[in-house]
Amino acid sequence: MITSVCVNAVSGFLMLVTVCFTLGDIDDILTTPTGYPFMQVFYNATESLPGTNTMTAILVLTLTASTITEVATASRQLWSFARDRGLPFSDFFGYVNPGWNIPLNAVMVSLAVTVLLSLINIGSTTALLAIVTLTIGAMMSSYIITIACVLLKRIRGEPLPPHRWTLGRFGMAINIGALCFLCPVFVFAFFPLTSTVEPDSMNWCAVMYGAILIIAVVYYVLRGRHHYIPPVALVKREM
Known part of the structure; x- marks a missing residue:
């Protein structure tokens, strides 16, 4: 775990320096017609629409995978806290399905909350x-x-x-x-x-x-x- 933190810290620093040197005009990035400043950053760095699309797709796929792991992590934390009787409706959140051997109730609640929070951006x-x-x-x-x-x-x-x-x-x-x-x-x-x-x-x-x-x-x-x-x-x- 410590090694992974060190590797990510060095990689993140290098990525930060690269982004800062290829950022371009900040006002143009914030007012980008795409509505997403990170896409404009990719375009300023590559000056290529295919390159920008490829980098954006990689980022979307990575965030999607991260979302799945985050929901899994949140559901396990919700289940463990309910197992310790630290939440309202602990019996519901702490229930483990015998056939699947997973806390399905905690997983579905975590997924529903994540979806609802994502929809807030619309309003x-x-x-x-x-x-x-x-x-x-x-x-x-x-x-x-x-x-x-x-x-x-x-x-x-x-x-x-x-x-x-x-x-x-x-x-x-x-x-x-x-x-x-x-x-x-x-x-x-x-x-x-x-x-x-x-x-x-x-x-x-x-x-x-x-x-x-x-x-x-x-x-x-x-x-x-x-x-x-x-x-x-x-x-x-x-x-």
Whole structure:
């Protein structure tokens, strides 16, 4: 996993440098008649319609494959959380079909939510951008909480859980550096793109993030904490 991250980081940096040098005029890209700036970037780089079509097709196929894996990942996360009794209707989401041996209910719900979110772009681009930005803020917050908990145990001198891979003596420094990077990104993820904010240019993900956080806390206080079983407890019980 670490090797794949390193390879992708180097490849991504090279791709970023290449795109920056072949980008062309940014205003022309944003106002492209195709409606998709990335297509205009491909055309500026290749100056060929067949080349642009080929690169676009490769990107579409790659994103389609990524969507399938993302839906599979989301469904497994939904199922595992329902298995731990951490969601409403946990019995429905945590059901595994005996014949197929897969959580079909979780898969179909994840697929339906993905399709519905994709259709939002037809009615409102602002709403879709808010949802996309919300995923960034939510992902950053999950990283911050996890790394902060590990760092707190390091500061207290408490032993970490049994693990096969370790950062070694550089662990605390890497944890601190990661938090220094993630915290500003988390804050800026909720900023609007312009200083003069209007309903169309407002970054509504802050409202959505706050609403989801309030709903989650209320559900945990009223019901979740009475039914939720941490995965560690399940593992210890099986052992």
